[in-house]
Amino acid sequence: MFRKTTLALLAGASSLIAVPHHAMAIDAAAPAGPAVIYANQGAPQPPMRAAYVQPQRSNMGGGFIEFLFGDAPSSQGYSPQPYQQQPGYYGNRQLPPMDPQQQMLRQQEEAAGDPAQRPFDPRYEKQLVDYSGRESAGTIVVDTPNKFLYLVQGDGRALRYGIGVGRPGFTWAGVKTISAKKEWPAWTPPPEMLARRPDLPRHMEGGPENPLGARAMYLGSSLYRIHGSNEPWTIGTNVSSGCIRMRNEDVIDLYGRVNVGARVVVM
Structure with missing residues (x-):
């Protein structure tokens, strides 16, 4: 009697359930062919496109019935996806963004390590200043300790x-006096310099890469020059090795203001 009752209950439960209660990912058009309508199902619905629907546990009374018709794992059921950590976490070895002050300090440290990135000191820009010396107009005065060159203008200015x-x-x-002037001069290192720096080229034609720059004014018969x-x-x-070095734009400006024979006083 008990066995017959159990089988009857199972048969009745199976007739009430149309489809297994598994998660569904509806992401494709319905297959072609005649629609099949189950006992407790209404008219066919148009195909849907939707994201994955999280399975919900039904209330089947628990126990043996729940085991048979519940959401037990199957080949077509839901399998949990591995957790993917979002970027920016320490676990992914990505540190939080650096604040602006730290970023500025780092850029300054990098610039200090690379001389070519150092900004030009505005103190050394060309400017008209007062001059109280006794040299006449047209004289070049080189202030070696303070690293300034003056072209005397007269009337107390330079x-x-x-x-x-x-x-x-x-x-x-x-x-000294300016004995010669050359634009984009070639460079031939003297023997004394080559003895100290055997890696230097024996000769280099004039151009933007030449160490003498855009202009050169030769000082007497010496090896010294005022150059770019x-x-x-x-x-x-x-x-330098004794030459007076200027920015290219400044040496071009000075070159156009002085003549061969101009007096140069180096202090």
């Missing part, structure tokens, strides 16, 4: 330019 000067042991003082530079960040420093 044009002042920033310069780079000799390294320790290569500075000098004296009076393709390294403007060196202005205001002790950098």
Whole structure:
């Protein structure tokens, strides 16, 4: 009697349930062919496109019936997806964004390590200044300790330019005259320099990469020159082997203002 009752209950339950209660991902058009209507199902509905629907547990009374018709795993059922961590977490080795002050400090440190990135000091811009010296107009005065070159204008005024000067042991003082002027000069390192720097080229034609820059004014019969530079960040420093170094734009300006025979006083 008990066995017959159990089978009857199972048969009645199976007639009430049209489809298994599994999660469905409706993402394709309905298959072609005649529609099949189950006992408890209305008219066929048009095909739907939807995202995955989270399965919900039905209330089947628990126990043996729940085990048979509940949401037990199957090959077509829902399988949980692995959790994907969002970017920006420490677990992904991505640190939080750096605040603006830290970013600025880092950029300054990087620029300090690369001389070519150093900004030009505005103190060394060309400017008209007062001059109280005794040199006459047209004279060039080189102030080696303070790294300025003055072109005396007369009437107590002078044009002042920033310069780079000799390294320790290569500075000098004296009076010279401009013996020659050249635009985009070629460069032939003297033997004394090649002895110190055998890696230097024996000769280099004039051009933007030439260490003498855009212009050169030769000082008497010496090896010294007032010349341009393709390294403007060196202005205001002790950098040369005795030559007076200027920015290219400044040496071009000075070149056009002085003549061969001009007096040069180096202090």
